[in-house]
Amino acid sequence: MSYTKISVVIFGNTESLKKALITNILGKDLSVLPMRKILKNTEIYENYTYEITCTPDFDIFCDDMKELFSKNSHSDMCLLVVEDGFSPENVGKQIDDLSKKTGKPREEFTVVLPLTYEPSDYCFKSCPIQQLFSELDKLAKHRQPQSTDNSSGHGLQTMSNMPKTGGSHGKDSFTDPKKCLKRKHTGTTVNLVLLGMAGTGKSASGNTILGKKSFMSKPSSKPVTTEFQVAETEMNDLRVRVIDSPDIFDDDTEASVWDKHVKKCKQLCESEPCVYVLVMHVSRFTDCEKDIMEKLEKAFGREVKEKTVVLFTRGDDLQQAKMSLKDFLHSCQPGLREIVEKCGNRCVLFENSRLSSQEVGKLIDTVIRLLE
Structure with a gap:
């Protein structure tokens, strides 16, 4: 059996907010998780369920994002993290720019609203942070393992059917006291x-x-x-x-x-x-x-x-x-x-x-x- 992780790409102009969101999704301090770079300023954090790509802030965001999406063309979610008091007009422009640089349609980007914000008639797709976590949980639960297929390279994985042996990731997922208690x-x-x-x-x-x-x-x-x-x-x-x-x-x-x-x-x-x-x-x-x-x-x-x-x-x-x-x-x-x-x-x-x-x-x- 082989497993495909849920792929999430996170954009935004504040690194601390992006890292806080990733920490919450993965349920662990990023400093103790494996991290790899696929581009100069682009990092990937992962556990058995998720592979989360953290992109650089917009001031160093460049056209090599096309290279990123050529390597990750089937991401499950593209999230844009915004600060409290954000300007909907500016966020709309950011999504337009992301769409041009990544080649992905505007509707594939979801804006993660700050705490206390409710969904509104924005010119872009948005969701409260708690709804996001709920959607991610549903996505993880609904995925089922598939047999290895070399043509696609993909298999699906949920917490209940992760491998229990082999690899540092497997050990971490099943011996971490926090995860065991959860x-x-x-x-x-x-x-x-x-x-x-x-x-x-x-x-x-x-x-x-x-x-x-x-x-x-x-x-x-x-x-x-x-x-x-x-x-x-x-x-x-x-x-x-x-x-x-x-x-x-x-x-x-x-x-x-x-x-x-x-x-x-x-x-x-x-x-x-x-x-x-x-x-x-x-x-x-x-x-x-x-x-x-x-x-x-x-x-x-x-x-x-x-x-x-x-x-x-x-x-x-x-x-x-x-x-x-x-x-x-x-x-x-x-x-x-x-x-x-x-x-x-x-x-x-x-x-x-x-x-x-x-x-x-x-x-x-x-x-x-x-x-x-």
Whole structure:
């Protein structure tokens, strides 16, 4: 038997966005994946299911793209990644230029919309990022193995029928703990309960995880989320049920309201495994947050810390300060460091104003490990 990988070519004018998308599709840090160059500035990353070609930014994009497509004329998807606030007119021109340089019709290019964008009457084909992942999953699942045929050189492959022996790729696919856990929990629904003080970015983080704007999120001097809200998505065969919560940690919250919120949260989580996501603003640590773990334990029991991940928002604040998350945790207030340590040092950093697929992937990997 032989197998043909799903071929995806990614275009765009921002390398970080292209690499973030590739990371999310392949489900692994690109630094540990095999990479090869077929042209001076064109890289290919792959696993057993996908072969993804990352093209250079448009300022160094040249006519040798025709050579690329002469080698990859049967790509399954051609994707154009655009930034938040993109100009539809400029994107239309980019697609026209791509069509001329590659020889492929305009309709074969799909624009991957940034988070919070919905499909619209653009002059080009587009899709939200979460829809893209769904389409890729369907494509992978529907492919079936074919006998070797030297005339075509193609056979098809899905995760369920990959070879289990031979080659560094085969070893990676079946011994990587993350991939093994994902296969083990295929079809599982997990509740992600977003908890934290008002204004920390719970709703915005929920939208980032979902890949769409399901929860109301806006700057406000008073809490925007006053009741529990629920929305679902699917990632790598894991069904994720995101639960956005009101602020239950405010010291001014009445006891009756506190009891009502805790009871509601437990009801929402009673039928599925639950992971608590404690959302905190990376540039703010308040007096109310200093005893937040005690409040969590009071609400959900002493074992809650074993099922909690700390999610820091406003990642750009660290970037502007030229700090990594590790640097921040090393220099942060002792009270905050103690919270992170109580949660097993499980923490991720989000920047909700832009595509954060790599960060979402890290969060989901952490969640999957917690399911054990």
